[in-house]
Amino acid sequence: MEGGRGGLVLRVDGELRFLPAALAARVAPDLLGIAMHEGTIVPVVAIGSARAEMIVCQHAGELVGLLGGEVVRAGRFEPVEGRADLVRVDGERARQLDVGAIYARVQTGGRPGRGVR
Numbered sequence: 001m002e003g004g005r006g007g008l009v010l011r012v013d014g015e016l017r018f019l020p021a022a023l024a025a026r027v028a029p030d031l032l033g034i035a036m037h038e039g040t041i042v043p044v045v046a047i048g049s050a051r052a053e054m055i056v057c058q059h060a061g062e063l064v065g066l067l068g069g070e071v072v073r074a075g076r077f078e079p080v081e082g083r084a085d086l087v088r089v090d091g092e093r094a095r096q097l098d099v100g101a102i103y104a105r106v107q108t109g110g111r112p113g114r115g116v117r
Contacts, residue, residue: 031106035065043106047097059103066102 011017032044037056040063044054048068055066073089080086085096 032067037063037065045102045106047102057099057103059099062103064099064103064106066097066099 032046034041035044035054036042042056042063042065044065044067046068047066050068050070053071055069055071057064057066077087077089077094080088080093086093087096088094
């Protein structure tokens, strides 16, 4: 259709909606949206399937909200000898979450794979 309007059609609460191309900057499947955190707008990224608490992280002076993880415990944990990226939690090893890679994925709009790095 020549002369038509470019953009996206979305279903919102059962209704179809149109978003003009001039307003749609990027479709980022892992980006769930944005949230307000202490007066600052932060991008919210899916890191897993759970939908409990949002964890707000800071990377390179910027905030990012992570949703999809469930908080098991807070505190100090024993590092695994010789492995700066691992700690022990109740006899299991826990790998450090790569917030830098998650934040970079948000900034570039890339989708190298769903889930946590």
